[in-house]
Amino acid sequence: MTHVHKLHQLPISARPPKTGSQKLHAVVFFAVFLSGCVMINAFQFIFLLPLKILPFAWSKKLYDEGIRYTKGAFAALMNLMNQLFAPTRLSITFETEGQGKFTEEEIQRIVERDASGKVTALRLPTKSVIIANHQVYSDWWYVWCLTYFMGTHKDVFIVLKKSLKWVPIAGWGMQFYRFIFLARSWASDRLELSTQLSKLGRQAEEEDKPLTFILYPEGTLVSKDTRPISKRYADKLGISDLSNILLPRSTGLHYSLRSLAPRIPALKMIDITMIYPGIPARGYGQSYYTLRSIFCDRIPPPVIHMHIRIFDVAKDVPIGDISATNPNVVPNGGSSHMPVEVDFPEDEKAEFDLWLRKLWIDKDEFITTFLQSASGRKDAVEIPLELRHMREIPHAFCLFAPAAAAVLWKKLTRAT
Numbered sequence: 001m002t003h004v005h006k007l008h009q010l011p012i013s014a015r016p017p018k019t020g021s022q023k024l025h026a027v028v029f030f031a032v033f034l035s036g037c038v039m040i041n042a043f044q045f046i047f048l049l050p051l052k053i054l055p056f057a058w059s060k061k062l063y064d065e066g067i068r069y070t071k072g073a074f075a076a077l078m079n080l081m082n083q084l085f086a087p088t089r090l091s092i093t094f095e096t097e098g099q100g101k102f103t104e105e106e107i108q109r110i111v112e113r114d115a116s117g118k119v120t121a122l123r124l125p126t127k128s129v130i131i132a133n134h135q136v137y138s139d140w141w142y143v144w145c146l147t148y149f150m151g152t153h154k155d156v157f158i159v160l161k162k163s164l165k166w167v168p169i170a171g172w173g174m175q176f177y178r179f180i181f182l183a184r185s186w187a188s189d190r191l192e193l194s195t196q197l198s199k200l201g202r203q204a205e206e207e208d209k210p211l212t213f214i215l216y217p218e219g220t221l222v223s224k225d226t227r228p229i230s231k232r233y234a235d236k237l238g239i240s241d242l243s244n245i246l247l248p249r250s251t252g253l254h255y256s257l258r259s260l261a262p263r264i265p266a267l268k269m270i271d272i273t274m275i276y277p278g279i280p281a282r283g284y285g286q287s288y289y290t291l292r293s294i295f296c297d298r299i300p301p302p303v304i305h306m307h308i309r310i311f312d313v314a315k316d317v318p319i320g321d322i323s324a325t326n327p328n329v330v331p332n333g334g335s336s337h338m339p340v341e342v343d344f345p346e347d348e349k350a351e352f353d354l355w356l357r358k359l360w361i362d363k364d365e366f367i368t369t370f371l372q373s374a375s376g377r378k379d380a381v382e383i384p385l386e387l388r389h390m391r392e393i394p395h396a397f398c399l400f401a402p403a404a405a406a407v408l409w410k411k412l413t414r415a416t
Contacts, residue, residue, distance in 0.1 A: 022296070029296055092381040095308065125268035131215055
């Protein structure tokens with residue numbers, strides 16, 4: 001009997017030629033998505049940028065809340081794009097043994113459902129660093145969609161290549177969102193990363209707001225070009241290379257945690273193991289899923305598997321001694337003092353590197369076991385990636401922004 005593959009199981013190069021309906025679908029997707037991005041960006045330039053220029057405390061608060069509103073609008077837009085053009089769902093499991101584990105009772109408290117049993121929210125930490133293996137370029141998209149259900153989607157921060165900073169519309173919006181742009185030169189990047197995260201961490205703690213910082217320790221995707229690099233790195237360390245993912249580089253994550261932890265004592269690290277169906281063992285994710293194939297060709301992954309472990313950074317993660325770090329000192333922030341997170345002992349770096357590598361080995365073994373299993377975990381929490389309410393559609397296009405600004409203005413004037 002001939003085995004018939006579904007389209008998402010075929011490499012993109014082996015799929016049938018695009019149909020007329022797929023081409024029309026792509027045109028409609030770009031029209032809707034770009035119009036949403038343009039409307040969000042226009043609101044940032046027209047209404048928010050003038051507030052940033054004004055030298056008043058109230059204008060800064062109004063500006064910050066306006067930026068949070070536009071981040072929420074973009075998260076709503078992403079979920080709407082999933083709903084209309086690339087339907088899929090998250091299948092979330094939690095570690096039930098080992099470090100970072102959950103009890104059954106804790107999982108029940110985490111998952112919030114409505115009367116019909118549909119998942120409406122996940123009570124996960126509101127101040128966290130999210131790390132994950134990097135399979136495809138849509139990883140960040142789906143993790144941001146996860147934060148929509150966590151309730152932290154307005155306070156997401158991501159590290160990006162500096163070359164993306166001035167991309168029209170998208171790059172401008174990311175600058176408004178205070179994303180961190182690095183030049184891939186660690187000599188200059190470490191101070192920039194430490195500076196920005198120190199400011200964000202202190203602000204989140206002082207104003208009691210969420211903060212979700214997303215970082216991919218592998219730094220790049222698994223591909224035919226990056227696999228040999230990971231192998232050479234493994235040979236240099238005298239260890240075996242991983243099968244499904246790349247060996248992580250610990251430096252950026254270590255600096256990030258040391259910058260945030262002194263300013264957010266309750267900081268958590270959420271580790272996500274991401275698995276996409278259809279990608280075979282030792283396969284390359286980008287051969288099966290690209291942003292174009294998912295949203296334009298309408299061949300999304302039918303499900304995105306996310307296995308979650310949570311670590312208390314202060315107790316469970318060996319980031320080293322941060323007792324001498326002054327949480328009120330921010331590099332390049334008006335102080336002549338340099339924080340300890342910019343330079344710290346080599347033995348602490350080595351210990352953290354070993355800990356992260358062990359975490360990645362566990363992750364690789366989990367993926368191998370998962371791929372060998374005929375069916376997914378029965379305790380998985382299923383979440384369709386769609387808006388919770390249809391009334392959020394105008395929000396996705398920033399149409400409620402003027403009304404939201406008026407409400408916030410009233411609150412500020414009452415407070416003062």
